[in-house]
Amino acid sequence: MFQSLKDTNIISLQSIRSLAETEYKGPVVSLYLQLNPEKMVPKEKGLARFFRSLKNGAFEKRKDFIAGLPRPQKESLDHDLKEIEAFLAERPLPAKLRSLVIFKSGKALNRIVGLPVKTADHLAIDPDPYILPLEAILEENEKVLVIEVSKKESHFLVYQFGYCQEIDKIKSFVPTDTVDASIPGRVQRHRLTHLQWHLKLTARQASRLYSDWSCKVLVLMGEKRILHLLEGFLHETLREKIVRRVYGSPAANARDRKELIENVLRTHKAERETQAIEDLSRYKPDVIASGLRAVIEVCNLFLVRTLLISESLHQKGSVCKEHHYVSLDETECPFCHAPLLKVENVADEIVEIARLHGVNVTIVEYRQEFMAKYDGIAAVTYVPASLT
């Protein structure tokens, strides 16, 4: 049985990689399913129907592999696929999910991951789980360590994909540390020391958690004076990772805090998008491809090193998933000569292929208007297109 979706709040790259390192006795089903509204009609039934069409395609493609399986493994595979189909037909899914990723192999592997980002649809039946697209998505969406610090307490939170999880906290006893003229100097120094201990401990814990949770950026929240002191204790390499300081007293409740963090990260993402788009203008024009047709052309030649794409870009097209060949037309794959598979949105396929090839991908969500002059999609290529 599948674990509940709520258990997958923060997805660790390590846990996904360890799925792939495990050996499974039977075949593994890996499913990537985008949850767009067209597929949800009628309600959940549409999703199950779409899954069946993916399944037929996968069976056709893997017929030799499946035919070679011993009977119990074949039965187990059938059972897995039925279970997934039943899950898709019955479960109401959280509204903010844009994609589902499922890995299943009998009783040995039951993993379901809900993502608030788009993926390209894919069903694989292989001896191992197909984790590459998920790995790339996790790497692309940076994990943030948030430290909310007060004189007495430090809260450590990890944030990714709109999920927020408190991973640790420190409570220290600190007497009031404001300078009081009526108290002799020695006592005051003693009180400052308490605060310093607390912040030193916080800084040390921050370093450990930052690396344990493979975070990429740091957000600090708290009173200005406390944060200044804390920064003094932070290791230099960690200090460079601070993207925002939110000054003020601690959030009244978890919900306020989440909203605050989300705002900070939206601003940060918007800035990164602006930067990435501005960077495009620093290249010579002959290594920039813009517009779907031109980008597809360089994509098919595997020349892309950086890809920027508007989140809303949507265009029907076709693809050979095997040979990573994309087209706007209904044609055949030049590598295997099979007719290309029709897809609802070719942009998702381009992103998927780019991710698989280690291209630096930016999905532009907040600054889509700046992408207009590139017709919503731009690629930086390794060599000028004229040389190919």
Ligand SMILES: [Zn+2]
């Ligand atoms: Zn092909």
